[in-house]
Amino acid sequence: MPTEHNRERRRVTLTRDGPALIEGPVELVMDDGTTVTSDRFLVAICMCRRSGNYPFCDTSHRKHRSKPAAD
Structure with missing residues (x-):
């Protein structure tokens, strides 16, 4: 529950992958x-739960990206 001193809005940016x-x-x-x-x-919060520093992101998600299909 927010208290009087921390009701300031925070911006949250959701990134793809x-x-x-x-x-x-x-x-x-x-x-x-x-x-x-x-x-x-600015704090990066891990959404994939692969981070070794969870809940903070350590970019582990980059190792698990699927490669684009070849044409």
């Missing part, structure tokens, strides 16, 4: 209830 980009700083609540924070001005 990549991370969600969130203007920081952010506090993420994980599915087990723990919290993870980042004070960076």
Whole structure:
């Protein structure tokens, strides 16, 4: 639930085949209830769960992209 001091809107950019980009700083609540924070001005959140630094993106998704079909 937002408190009075953190009601400022944050921009979230969803990328195709990549991370969600969130203007920081952010506090993420994980599915087990723990919290993870980042004070960076732009935070890349892993959407594919392949990151070794989950929930933050480490570009592991790039290794798993399918190659375009040959003509």
